[in-house]
Amino acid sequence: MIDWAYQNVIIRGFESGLKRRKTFPYWRELESSQWRSRRDIESLQVRRLRVLLNYCNTYCRWYRDRWAQHGIDVHGISSLADLRAFPITTRAMMRDNAADIRSSQNGIGFVSKATGGSSGAPLRFLIERDANDRRVAAAFRGYGWAGASPGTRQSHLWGVNLNPMSMRRRMKEHFYARLLYRRDLLNSFQMSDSNAGGYVERLNRFRPKVLVAYANPLFVLARAIDERGISVHRPESIIVGSEKLYEHQRALIERVFGSPVYETYGSREFTLIAAECDHHQGLHVTSENMIVEVVDDQGNAVAPGEEGQILVTDLYNTAMPFVRYAIGDRAVAAAGDCSCGRGLPLLEKIVGRQMDVLRLPDGRNLPGAFFPHLIKDISSVRQFQAVQTQPDRIQLKLVVDESWNADDGAELRRRIINTIGESSQLEIRRVDRIDLTAAGKLRVVVAYPDHRTVRQPRIAG
Ligand SMILES: [Zn+2]
Structure with missing residues (x-):
């Protein structure tokens, strides 16, 4: 009941009323579209892809010139396979040509973000406002599969902003995290074998319904709990993201907390890319918002069950479009459908960051x-x-x-x-x-x- 009130009154009021965001209507759409057939979802993607590529051709000079050089007919898209003719875009290209990849359309609203330099140089990029609402909605849905809809009590063992914050900023963050979204933030930077006990105490006090964590600090925490026989609050589910989760880590975490682990895969560039449902047969791709390809080094699709690098095309972000963007991670595409009945395709597993x-x-x-x-x-x-x-x-x-x-x-x-x-x-x-x-x-x-x-x-x- 409390969860329901938070979600439907407080958060919805904030998002739709105060911030005038379309997050909630988009979320409703996604909750329904996930049950459509694979074919229906693909035809939705093709329709949207045509719009996007035309847009890039009109407003993004870098894409227009590049595709012209490759002799590509931007108007000739009739299936998802036609996208494979387009060249891959790397992070270095996005960075070096940012001014010409940005939309030249006047008056376009956007938010500005950056990715860290964990795999090389950082990238600054823009997300069109409406596209941003769609991705927040997709994150609501994907986390919801693990029982973590907005407003449920959550503890986050996560990388906490290291930059010194102003009082105003601190209050704002506190408002968002604790009061609006009911999240208790535990700093994963400080996590170590020796202070694990303090983290457990805090979990036992806050008693989250869902624990959300980076893979490595959560593994360290689980190991310490296991070795010392500490008793720990059992959340209904655990969501792991942002770092490669190894099978042995997953097994230990599930055993120690007695809760199922849900792996998620996302990035700063695209927010939630894929997430597990409660059938745990792989990660469902956020296909309404993006096209995810798994390809070999030449950019050709690899067969299901084989490993390849991930390319993402964001179907809605017109402010600074990402088309066949090599995100730097590797995955295995799944062959079959999930038994849950959702039409969203699966990634069998995320192999992890393309390591140096x-x-x-x-x-x-x-x-x-x-x-x-x-x-x-x-x-x-x-x-x-x-x-x-x-x-x-x-x-x-x-x-x-x-x-x-x-x-x-x-x-x-x-x-x-x-x-x-x-x-x-x-x-x-x-x-x-x-x-x-x-x-x-x-x-x-x-x-x-x-x-x-x-x-x-x-x-x-
Ligand atoms: Zn499923």
């Missing part, structure tokens, strides 16, 4: 994923980061617990040298903590800067 590739002095490329694969078997390592400090020098920083011994170090060294060879120097260094990115994420592999543009080759397992 280390170019070795002998000319080989070492996929960043090598390190997590190797280290997950060594239980005394709590956290790690591999940094290529020089073209021929790799520093592996480790946060370890008391079960760490010299054998672990020797074994780790042996296995790494086995793979990288003798041409790189390897330094294994124990540290107290590893710094997070400005967005609060852990960047596990950092290549020597000149080499960052190299693509990650496919790796097994």
Whole structure:
């Protein structure tokens, strides 16, 4: 009842009345469109895609020129497959050509945002206002699948803004988070093995219906609870996002909290891209608002069940359109439909951020994923980061617990040298903590800067 009142009276009044946003009507539309057939949803996408591409051709000089160079007929779109003729847009292109990608239409309303530099340089971009309402609506829906509609009591273990805030700003944030959306914000930046108890106390006091968290700090918290046998409040569901969630992490989190985990996938550029429903057969794509492709390095669609890089086309953001934008993450597209009956296609799994590739002095490329694969078997390592400090020098920083011994170090060294060879120097260094990115994420592999543009080759397992 309280949840209902929050959602339908307070939040709706704020969004629709005070802010004059269309979030609630769009949300209602999405709640209905998700049950339409796959075919219906695709024809909706094609219709909208035609409008978008025409718009870009008229108002965005960079797209117009580029497509003309590629000899593309912008008006010849009759199916989703026709989009594959269009060239891929990279983050560097968006950044370097921002002025000509921005719409030249007069009087267009927008909000301005930026992505952090967790995978290289930051990007500033614009979102048209109406498109922004649509994505907030899509986030309401996707979180709703996990029982976290707006207004439900939630604790967020999340990267909290590090910049010093003015009093006014602090009050505003408090209003939004605590009073309007009933969220208790726990700073994931401060999370560590040693202070986990304080976080548990706060969860036990606030008693959230849903716990929303970054994958890594939540895993650290779950591990500490497990090892110390602390009793913790059981939320109805747990939503994990923003960082790659590994299967072993998911298993531990579900066991320790006794609640189902819902994985979500989103980004600053597009908000919620995909999320799990309660059938847990993959992540449903927000297809009414965007087209998500999984492609190989040449931009051709990969078969369902195979891994590829993700391209996103935002169907509504005209202020600064993203067309076939390589977001830098990899995923596996699913073959079948979800048994829940929603027509929204599934991503079988998010493989994760396209990790840095280390170019070795002998000319080989070492996929960043090598390190997590190797280290997950060594239980005394709590956290790690591999940094290529020089073209021929790799520093592996480790946060370890008391079960760490010299054998672990020797074994780790042996296995790494086995793979990288003798041409790189390897330094294994124990540290107290590893710094997070400005967005609060852990960047596990950092290549020597000149080499960052190299693509990650496919790796097994
Ligand atoms: Zn489903």
